[in-house]
Amino acid sequence: MKSKKIINDVDNIVFDTVEGFVKAYKHKVIKLPNSNVIVRKNLEAGKVGVVIGNGSGHEPACIGFVGKNMLSANAYGGIFAAPGPDTLYDAIEAVDSGCGVCVLISNHAGDVINSKMAIDMAKDDDINCKGVILYDDIASSPKGQEEERRGTAGTLFSYKIVGAYAEEGHSLDKVVKMAEKVRDNTRTLAVATISGTSPITGYKMFEIEDDEIEIGMGVHGEAAAHTMKICTAKDIAEVMCEKLIEDKPYLEGDEITVLVNGCGQTTYMELLIFYNEVEKILNDKGIKVYKPAIGSFITTQEMGGIALAFCKLDDEMKKMWEKETDAPAFKI
Amino acid sequence: MKSKKIINDVDNIVFDTVEGFVKAYKHKVIKLPNSNVIVRKNLEAGKVGVVIGNGSGHEPACIGFVGKNMLSANAYGGIFAAPGPDTLYDAIEAVDSGCGVCVLISNHAGDVINSKMAIDMAKDDDINCKGVILYDDIASSPKGQEEERRGTAGTLFSYKIVGAYAEEGHSLDKVVKMAEKVRDNTRTLAVATISGTSPITGYKMFEIEDDEIEIGMGVHGEAAAHTMKICTAKDIAEVMCEKLIEDKPYLEGDEITVLVNGCGQTTYMELLIFYNEVEKILNDKGIKVYKPAIGSFITTQEMGGIALAFCKLDDEMKKMWEKETDAPAFKI
Structure with a gap:
């Protein structure tokens, strides 16, 4: 039996999802006009931006976590597919107010490669940008090889804690340290x-x-x-x-x-x-x-x-x- | 194929669910010691209480809607079964601070009968208590027979709007009028x-x-x-x-x-x-x-x-x- 999902054209699932999201929460978020990025409204200058890219199909993650004291922006890809480096770059650029941007990266091959490329692109444009790779799934690699582990649901702790910490006005280096601490815990x-x-x-x-x-x-x-x-x-x-x-x-x-x-x-x-x-x-x-x-x-x-x-x-x-x-x- | 629900003993489903809820949200709610009622913490005197009873199995409804600017208390029954009049009475009594209590009643036979009995019990004990029957499901009875309709998901509007209105300190009569207005709209x-x-x-x-x-x-x-x-x-x-x-x-x-x-x-x-x-x-x-x-x-x-x-x-x-x-x- 095929699924009975309430959707329209399969090719437009992500587009339709995000269009609905932006309409429903127009008082809270915007979508960048020419890029698959959700940015929170009322970003304040003088604060480090916190960004993550992720594949769609995991909703409400991560579009639903964009807001004050959480993510500054979310770059989304296709269903279960990481967004490309250009999209991630757009997210970084959109939230940088001169204080830098921390990119949280859920440890999956596509996310890591694309995020690193986007960070390099941002640095080339003189944006102070650093990435933190998040890995938390103990089933995917044994103890002692933590860095090989996948990023899974526990990354949510980082979105919330790091986002609220950046909101307090700490420097990029301190925000990165907090992200590493949350991940390690x-x-x-x-x-x-x-x-x-x-x-x-x-x-x-x-x-x-x-x-x-x-x-x-x-x-x-x-x-x-x-x-x-x-x-x-x-x-x-x-x-x-x-x-x-x-x-x-x-x-x-x-x-x-x-x-x-x-x-x-x-x-x-x-x-x-x-x-x-x-x-x-x-x-x-x-x-x-x-x-x-x-x-x-x-x-x-x-x-x-x-x-x-x-x-x-x-x-x-x-x-x-x-x-x-x-x-x-x-x-x- | 039988369901693969993550539960313990079938006989204790509701007990276990509520125990987990009260532990998770101990900073927000309490359960009455001897009754199946969730009451919000920090109830303020001088305000009309807003209560609903409902069958379990619809979670997060309605235990998850107990809080400031929403429900004062929720009396819960067994799976898909209305709570008895005694339980509803306990909810009413727990939230009455002398200003009276508005009981929202989702239009199902058991809920209506038991709520009416509980309201009578409360009146006998000199609690100023009034009920408002909520019906919203247009599929269950034709236009012109609105009062025959079932209470379904649209009752959520009443929980939120009436709860916040009571929080402003309006009289019971005004709270009841607001509940009727939300229902009629x-x-x-x-x-x-x-x-x-x-x-x-x-x-x-x-x-x-x-x-x-x-x-x-x-x-x-x-x-x-x-x-x-x-x-x-x-x-x-x-x-x-x-x-x-x-x-x-x-x-x-x-x-x-x-x-x-x-x-x-x-x-x-x-x-x-x-x-x-x-x-x-x-x-x-x-x-x-x-x-x-x-x-x-x-x-x-x-x-x-x-x-x-x-x-x-x-x-x-x-x-x-x-x-x-x-x-x-x-x-x-």
């Missing part, structure tokens, strides 16, 4: 229960047995590390928490924030049931949770599943995490 | 593409052909008015807008707000594509849209589909609609 692991369908072909993106869940699935349906039989939320939470804590010792006495990210069709009910188990496990280990984010923020179409991410916080990061943003799709 | 129509699964049985809630969509589905999978072949977002938007405009003349020069509510597994991408078409159609008719709400606010588990609701606004209602709320699951 973040770990993510995802499980998938049901495949999403490609908006282009209408067919399932991967196969999964009726009684199995996949652990370590990437945000485009990249192969999972292993499978397990479907079990309770409690059992899934235990497996995932253990792996995350093992990888990066979140220790007794630590304060962390938690992201329970729905991948698409997983209900808010399930996200809450799952979060309940996660908090119990963490509390049993003496780890305190500070204002978790629960929702379907970074999706893979109507995939079923949950990404669980942890980020260790200090007092400054806590303040940045909880600062209100008018970005249309983020609230804690 | 609201119309909703829903389409379903894919059945959700019952969290209790794990099986589909209704059958639907692979190439069809149902128009006029209720929030529990109640029988639709008719079916149509799957078509473009534009075509669906045209059919729905026409029916809504016909029913309640939203006229040239009017300003309305729009809700595009995802029923569960419909992606944010689709909601935006659909909204884009809706705004085009309305603009062509000279109807202006003010700050639409786009998201999966009131769901039927992982059902595929969209509810489209309109609410005609005056200046006062606009102010109430856009007032910021800290309710965990509402943002425009």
Whole structure:
């Protein structure tokens, strides 16, 4: 069975999506006239810009995170395809007010190559521009090889914390350091229960047995590390928490924030049931949770599943995490 | 195939969901110790309380709408089952500070009976309490018999506008009048593409052909008015807008707000594509849209589909609609 998505022409999916977004949030954002870039309204001079490029199809990520105290701009590509260097350059140029721009880069080959090219183009034009590669998915490469890991749902912590930090008027070097700190304090692991369908072909993106869940699935349906039989939320939470804590010792006495990210069709009910188990496990280990984010923020179409991410916080990061943003799709 | 929901014991779904919710948002809400009621923290004296009861399984509705400038409390029942009169009474009592309580009632048999009993109990205890029955679903009863219609997604307008209005300190009579005005200005129509699964049985809630969509589905999978072949977002938007405009003349020069509510597994991408078409159609008719709400606010588990609701606004209602709320699951 092909998917029954409510769309128009397959070739115009991204165009139509963004046109709808810009109409709905015209009081908050604009689209650059000749480039696939969403820029927040009322950018203030004297502040470092924070930009990310990403493939479309993961909505609300990342267009929905453009706003005060979050992203200054988002350059978007085609469905599951990174935007080109020209588009990223346009985003950088649009938000530079002379203080420089920090480009957050989710670690996927296309994103990294194109972002680096865009940063070089910006430097050639005397824009002070630096990139920070974000990697958080512990399933995609073993401990000790963190830099090989994919960027997945935990990158959301960086969008929020780094965006709010830049808003405070810190220098580009300090903003880059904050981005590195958030990244280094973040770990993510995802499980998938049901495949999403490609908006282009209408067919399932991967196969999964009726009684199995996949652990370590990437945000485009990249192969999972292993499978397990479907079990309770409690059992899934235990497996995932253990792996995350093992990888990066979140220790007794630590304060962390938690992201329970729905991948698409997983209900808010399930996200809450799952979060309940996660908090119990963490509390049993003496780890305190500070204002978790629960929702379907970074999706893979109507995939079923949950990404669980942890980020260790200090007092400054806590303040940045909880600062209100008018970005249309983020609230804690 | 049974659903692969991430839950624990079926008998504890609602308990687990709410426990997770209260943990996640402990800085915003409490649960009454001995009753299934979520109450907002920091209720202010001197203000009318605004309460609704509803069945669970539609999350984030309505627990996620408890907050400043929105609901004072939510009494929740079992899955798709209205809370009993005792629970509703507890909600009313918890939020009454002597100024009275307005109970919003979504028009379903169980909700109406139980709410009326709870209001009578409150009056017996000298609480000034009044109910307003909300009906908005144009598919469930013809024009002229508005009071027979079901309460569906458009009730969201009342939660936000009435909640913010009560926060301003108006009398109970004025709050009730505002609730009636919002209801009378609201119309909703829903389409379903894919059945959700019952969290209790794990099986589909209704059958639907692979190439069809149902128009006029209720929030529990109640029988639709008719079916149509799957078509473009534009075509669906045209059919729905026409029916809504016909029913309640939203006229040239009017300003309305729009809700595009995802029923569960419909992606944010689709909601935006659909909204884009809706705004085009309305603009062509000279109807202006003010700050639409786009998201999966009131769901039927992982059902595929969209509810489209309109609410005609005056200046006062606009102010109430856009007032910021800290309710965990509402943002425009």
